[in-house]
Every structure is written in C-alpha cells, then in structure tokens.
C-alpha cells in the first residue's frame with residue numbers, strides 16, 4: 184500500500200445533522216475532548232453562546248481563526264483523522280448547510296430522545312439520504328425522561344423511511360438511568376461510573392452475572408425483554424445496507440454527561456467509510472488515492488470586514504494530496520491557479536496545510552477566482568466533479584436598488600453573487616421583477632451586506648415571506664394560472680415555477696388543475 188492510500192484510508196469525514204437544541208454542539212465538544220483538541224468542556228459552547236447571529240461572518244472580524252476553524256474541525260482519534268464539517272442551523276441556516284452535506288462521506292444524526300425527529304433533521308436527512316451515504320443515529324439526552332426507545336426506532340422508519348438497528352439499548356432513563364445494554368460490544372456500560380469499573384461483561388446468553396446488583400433490577404429485566412423483542416422483530420445489522428444509507432445504526436446516550444459518546448465514536452470510526460471513489464466527467468470513476476490532486480468547492484465564505492476583501496473557498500479533496508503552492512487548473516475556465524495560500528483545520532489554530540489528502544478539506548484564500556461547485560485538478564487530465572444540486576428555496580424577497588442611478592453596480596453585484604451561489608435569483612415571468620430565494624434568512628443579510636460593501640450598491644428587500652416553490656411543466660403553463668397567492672416566476676434557466684403562499688394555496692391549485700405536474704428540487 185502506498186503512503187497516500189494509507190493516509191486516505193485513515194480519513195473519516197462527516198457532518199452532524201440535527202434540529203437546533205438536540206445537542207449537536209455538546210456532542211461535538213465531547214468528540215473534540217476525546218480527540219484532545221480542547222481540554223475542557225465549554226470551549227465550543229462559549230463560542231456559540233457569544234451569539235454570532237450572522238454567525239461566522241461577524242466572528243471572522245472579531246477572531247479570524249476560530250470561526251473559520253469551526254467550519255471544519257479536525258482531530259486524530261484511534262489512528263484515524265476525523266474531519267467534522269459544521270452544518271449551521273438556527274438563523275445561520277443557508278444553502279451552505281445543505282452543500283456541506285455534499286462534501287462528507289457519512290452523517291451523524293443527533294436526535295433529542297424526548298422530541299424524536301424534528302423538522303430540520305428531516306430536511307437535512309432528505310439531502311443525505313439522496314446521496315446514499317451512511318447515517319449514524321445518536322439518540323441524545325438519555326439522562327432525561329424521553330420517549331420509549333422502541334417508539335424512537337419505529338419513528339425512523341415511519342417518518343424517514345430508514346431502517347434503524349439498535350447498537351445499544353438504555354437501561355432506564357432520566358433519573359432512573361442505570362446504563363446501556365451494549366449489544367454490539369456484548370457488555371453493559373454503567374452510568375456515572377469511572378473509567379475502570381464502567382463495563383460489565385455479558386455471558387454467552389447475553390446476560391449479566393447473577394452476582395451483579397443490576398442483574399436483580401427490574402429496569403434491567405425490562406431491558407432484557409426489549410432485547411428479546413428486538414431479536415425477534417427488530418432489524419438485523421447489515422453492514423452493506425448501512426454503507427448504502429438504507430439502515431442506520433442507532434446508539435443511545437447523553438452528550439451532556441458524556442455517557443455513550445465514546446462507545447458511539449468507537450463504532451463510528453470502525454464502521455464509517457474512508458473516502459470512496461468519485462464519479463467524475465459524468466461517467467468515469469476516480470479513486471480517492473489516485474495520485475493526482477483534484478477537488479471541488481462546496482462553500483465560499485466571504486469576509487464581512489470591508490478592509491479584508493478576501494474570501495475562503497472550501498475545497499473537498501476528492502483525490503490525491505494537496506501541497507502548498509500546487510498548480511491546478513480551474514475546470515470551468517481552463518485557467519491555471521497556483522494555490523499558495525491555503526489553510527487546513529487542525530485543532531483551534533489555523534496551520535498551513537502540510538498533509539491534506541482525499542477526504543480532507545482545505546480553505547483557499549480567494550480573490551474571486553472560485554465559484555461554488557468549481558472543480559480543480561492538478562494533473563493533465565481534466566477532472567470535473569458532478570454539479571452540486573440546487574435546493575428549493577423557502578424564503579423570498581423582491582429586490583430593488585436603493586439608488587436608481589446605480590443600476591450598473593446593482594446588476595454587476597447581483598450577477599456575481601448569484602453566480603457565486605450565495606443566493607438564488609428569479610425573475611417575474613412577465614415582469615422585470617428581481618426576486619431572490621434562499622433557504623435561510625442569513626443569506627439575505629449576507630447578500631445586502633456584500634452588495635453594499637463589495638459593489639457599493641445598497642439594496643431594498645421587500646419580503647414575500649415563506650413560499651412553497653414548485654416548478655411547472657412549461658407545456659402545461661397558462662400565465663392566467665398566476666395570482667398573488669401563487670406568483671409565477673422563472674429561474675435562471677428560464678424554467679417557470681410558482682411561489683405558493685402556503686401549502687394550502689398549493690393544494691387549492693392542485694384541485695383546480697389536477698392534470699398539471701408540479702415538482703420541487705431537493
């Protein structure tokens with residue numbers, strides 16, 4: 184095995200998908216603790232509670248380093264190199280959150296066991312599922328009373344359409360939490376015990392020795408009943424299904440009390456795949472350990488400080504090894520670019536890239552060369568990664584230039600920002616209206632800010648609110664179908680779509696025009 188192959192095999196690159204407050208920050212922090220990146224709990228949290236509403240952007244100004252490193256967290260664990268890519272939620276939710284999921288090899292889904300599957304988890308799950316990558320589930324907050332574990336597993340199938348396979352099972356919960364029955368490791372993990380006496384082995388029948396106090400406990404007995412039930416009626420562990428994203432291994436635990444997190448991480452590191460081959464140039468396969476460097480831009484983070492115009496283009500390395508100063512070709516233009524100024528994301532400090540290989544992320548300081556979705560490659564052979572999907576926006580604004588005399592800079596800025604992938608632009612179907620669409624509010628804030636600071640064009644945004652975007656088959660379109668409740672617009676390819684005021688308006692339309700086909704993007 185070559186050194187490169189060896190290095191690539193060590194990579195585990197994933198994102199955490201969850202609904203706000205499920206515990207993503209807390210579990211990330213525990214993982215960083217295991218990785219020795221931070222020394223005490225609260226480090227990541229402190230950053231979060233600083234309330235960076237327009238998040239990373241403002242934070243860059245304040246603390247150039249930290250916020251950027253928080254987009255990608257890298258650490259060593261059990262001889263593996265782990266990359267956790269951040270997927271911002273709350274008001275920071277944006278298309279970047281979705282696009283980041285295009286750059287990972289696995290996802291961890293954190294669910295609040297009292298709440299079950301919540302809307303944002305569902306949205307992110309859909310994107311991950313489409314990619315067919317493995318999804319690992321952590322049912323969090325076991326130290327609180329939550330829902331029945333069997334219900335939680337059933338909900339995975341009912342709401343998300345994915346089989347859940349239990350890797351461990353709670354013994355009690357909330358104040359009654361005693362431990363985890365660890366099916367995968369054939370042991371019981373006791374709650375709130377020190378390292379040394381935390382684990383009790385199970386015998387060949389999957390039972391604790393009768394001498395153990397817990398063996399007499401009714402909660403343990405009822406866990407055994409559940410385990411019997413799972414054996415009879417539950418899903419059986421199937422690694423192939425897991426790797427294809429058709430089955431999710433389910434772990435229980437409590438991130439806050441650091442219970443079950445290590446067990447989870449150990450299994451994850453073993454089961455999650457190293458970077459796989461990519462399909463490039465439409466139908467060719469490119470091995471991750473191909474010696475020629477190549478990658479694609481999945482996110483661009485502009486600096487919100489007008490004195491620092493640089494941006495960072497986040498590149499997922501798809502093959503080969505990245506070396507500082509490497510010469511690459513930008514596939515879209517065919518132009519050569521020397522990648523002198525790059526950063527990798529190790530621990531809390533930005534260090535110059537030394538050994539980034541397929542699976543890793545590098546941040547390139549960019550003065551405007553790159554667009555989201557761009558492919559770059561170092562070899563002679565052109566390599567083009569598949570286009571990143573378009574996501575259905577949910578919030579819409581009509582946009583106009585504040586100063587009508589400055590139409591030119593308004594158009595220039597808007598075109599560039601739209602091309603860069605910062606926001607989506609629609610036009611009125613039979614009017615000249617400019618309508619912007621985004622998946623999160625932050626994208627509008629960033630858009631206005633950058634228009635003003637980079638293009639000297641102040642904009643006015645008039646809200647159209649949350650809308651349901653549905654594309655319509657052009658052959659079936661009659662402009663008379665449009666009203667203010669279902670605004671007719673066209674996308675950048677000229678394809679017509681309706682922006683329905685709400686789901687009710689969409690249903691009303693479907694009743695009225697039952698034969699008209701409506702489709703959504705991802």
Ligand code: G4P
Nearest residue numbers: 203204205206207208209323324325326327437438439440
């Ligand atoms: P997020 O990143 O997914 O939004 O969630 P985060 O980790 O910030 O956790 C949200 C809240 O849930 C926090 O409480 C956190 O302490 C709590 N939490 C996370 N994991 C667990 C767990 O395993 N058990 C329990 N009981 N709580 C958990 P908070 O009160 O909102 O914040 P803070 O006051 O702790 O900072």
